[in-house]
Amino acid sequence: MQFVTCTHESHATAVLEIFNDAIVNSTALYDYKPRAPESMVGWFKAKEVGRFPIIGAVTPDGQLLGFGSYGTFRAWPAYKYSVEHSVYVHKDHRGKGIGLALMRQLIEKAKEQQYHVMIGGIDVTNTGSIALHEKLGFVHAGTIKHAAFKFGRWLDLGFYQLLLETPTHPIDG
Numbered sequence: 748m749q750f751v752t753c754t755h756e757s758h759a760t761a762v763l764e765i766f767n768d769a770i771v772n773s774t775a776l777y778d779y780k781p782r783a784p785e786s787m788v789g790w791f792k793a794k795e796v797g798r799f800p801i802i803g804a805v806t807p808d809g810q811l812l813g814f815g816s817y818g819t820f821r822a823w824p825a826y827k828y829s830v831e832h833s834v835y836v837h838k839d840h841r842g843k844g845i846g847l848a849l850m851r852q853l854i855e856k857a858k859e860q861q862y863h864v865m866i867g868g869i870d871v872t873n874t875g876s877i878a879l880h881e882k883l884g885f886v887h888a889g890t891i892k893h894a895a896f897k898f899g900r901w902l903d904l905g906f907y908q909l910l911l912e913t914p915t916h917p918i919d920g
Contacts, residue, residue, distance in 0.1 A: 748804050748805070748806065748812065748845065748848065749804075749805055749807070750802055750804060750805075750848075750849075750852055751802075751803045751805050752800065752801065752802065752803070753791075753801040753802070753803040753814055754801075755787060755788065757809075758801075758811055759784070759787040759788075759791065760784070761810075761811035761837075762787065762790075762801075762814055763782060763784060763786075763787050764837075765811070765814065765835045765836070765837050765838075766781075766835065767781035767782060768837075768838050770782070772838075773873075774870040774872060774873065774897060774898070774902055775835065775870065775873060775876070777870075777894075777897060777902065777904075779897065793818070794816060794818065797818060797819060799816055799817055799830070800816060800817070800853070800856045801814060801815075801816045802814060802815050802816070802849060802852045802853060802856065804836075804845050804848060804849055811837065812836065812837055812840045812845050813834065813836035813837055813840060813845045813846065813849055814834070814849065815832065815833065815834035815835075815846075815849035815850065815852065815853045816832065816833060816853075817831060817832035817833070817853060817857065817865065818830060818831060818832075819831070820864075820866055824920070825919075828861070828862055828863035828864060828914060828917060829862065829864040829865075830857060830862050830864070830865055830866065831865075831866045831867070831868065832850075832853050832857075832865050832866070832867055833867070834846050834849045834850055836849075841875075842875075846876075846879055847879055847882070847883070850879065850880075850883055853865070854883065854909065854911070857911060857913075858911050858912070858913045861914035861915070862911060862913060862914070863910065863911055863914060864908055864909070864910055864911070865885075865908065865909045865911065866888070866906060866907070866908050867880055867885065867907045867908075868904050868905070868906055869904070869905050869906075869907060870902055870903070870904060870905070871890060871902075871903040871905045872902075877905065880907045880909075881907075883909065884909055885907040885908060885909045886907065886908060886909075887905060887906070887907055888906045888907060888908045889905070889906050890903055890904065890905045890906070891903065891904045891906075
């Protein structure tokens with residue numbers, strides 16, 4: 748397995764397949780309907796504009812096993828040192844350490860980009876993701892009960908955070 752920067756040209760179809768599987772078959776994404784291929788244009792563009800990484804784990808022949816990224820936590824300026832991340836692994840490759848490896852890559856990138864807080868919003872029934880985050884030092888920061896409704900039931904959204912030692916010189920404004 749190696750890590751690459753995902754691009755629309757090379758990875759949009761595989762990213763979309765992973766997203767849509769999560770939408771249809773899990774509560775990892777609080778979305779109802781599979782996304783259309785054209786939605787990937789805006790998704791990749793938003794990551795590029797925000798200078799947010801899209802890190803892919805690929806096989807030697809280039810097959811995307813999973814990906815991770817982060818983006819704006821909240822849109823107000825004082826949140827500039829916080830990011831919300833997500834990692835998705837292809838259904839055929841879960842449980843092989845790919846999510847952990849991607850998270851480690853994201854943490855290093857967040858430090859490099861001088862962020863201070865990484866935040867993951869995780870459905871409280873997703874015990875695998877919660878355990879992975881806790882293994883990396885994330886702590887539970889709170890739960891929003893009944894944050895969403897999917898599959899005929901209310902879903903509780905837990906927030907997990909990791910404080911980074913960066914930035915070296917935070918500033919207002």
